Amino acid sequence: MYAKTCGLEMQRLGIKPSTFTFSIILRACKSVEALEYGKQVHTQVYKYDLQGDEFIGSGLIDFYCSLGLSTYALRCFNLTPRLDIVSWTSMVAGYIQNGEIESAFDLFYKLLESGMKPDEFIISSMLGACADLAAARSGELIQGYAVKAGFGKFLLFKIHRYACMQNLEILILLIFPLQR
Secondary structure: OHHHHHHHHHHHHOOOOOHHHHHHHHHHHHHHOOHHHHHHHHHHHHHOOOOOOHHHHHHHHHHHHHOOOHHHHHHHHHHOOOOOHHHHHHHHHHHHHOOOHHHHHHHHHHHHHHOOOOOHHHHHHHHHHHHHHOOHHHHHHHHHHHHHHHHOOOHHHHHHHHHHOOOHHHHHHHHOHHHO
16 A cells, blocks of 8 residues: 555654645545554544544544444544534444444434534435435435525435435436426
C-alpha cells in the first residue's frame, strides 16, 4: 500500500502530516482493510491534535464503519468537537451500511433535535434505511421533510424510496409522468 509507505516515510523524516495527508491515508486504509495501520494513523491524528478537523473526523468515522466497527466510529463521532453535517452523515450512513438501522434513526433524530439542518445526502441515506425496513410511514415522513426543506425538486429521493419499497405503479408514474 503506497499511502502507508509514504506515511511511514514522512514519520521517519519528521515531517508533520497535514489533514489532507491523513484523510488520504485513512481512505487508502479503508480500501485495503488495513485496520492496524489505520489505528496507528488515528493515534497520529491525536498526537498532532487534528481530531477537531471535520474532514479527519468524518474520515475516521468512515474508516471504522467501513470495517464494521461502529462502536469505534461512534467514539470518534462523540469526540469530534465541531460536528458538521458531513460527520453526522458519515455516522448515519455507517450505521446503515452495518445494518444498525435503529441506531441510524436514533442519531438522525438527535441531528434534528440539535437544530442542524439535514442535507440531501443524509435524507437519501435515511430514505434508503426506510426502504430496507419497508417502513413506509417513516419514509413518507422523511420525504415530507425533504420536500419542505426544498429537496423536493430532486426526483431521486422519490424514485429511490418507491423503487426500494417496490411500489412499481408509483415509480412508473414518477419516471414517465408525460407518457400516461
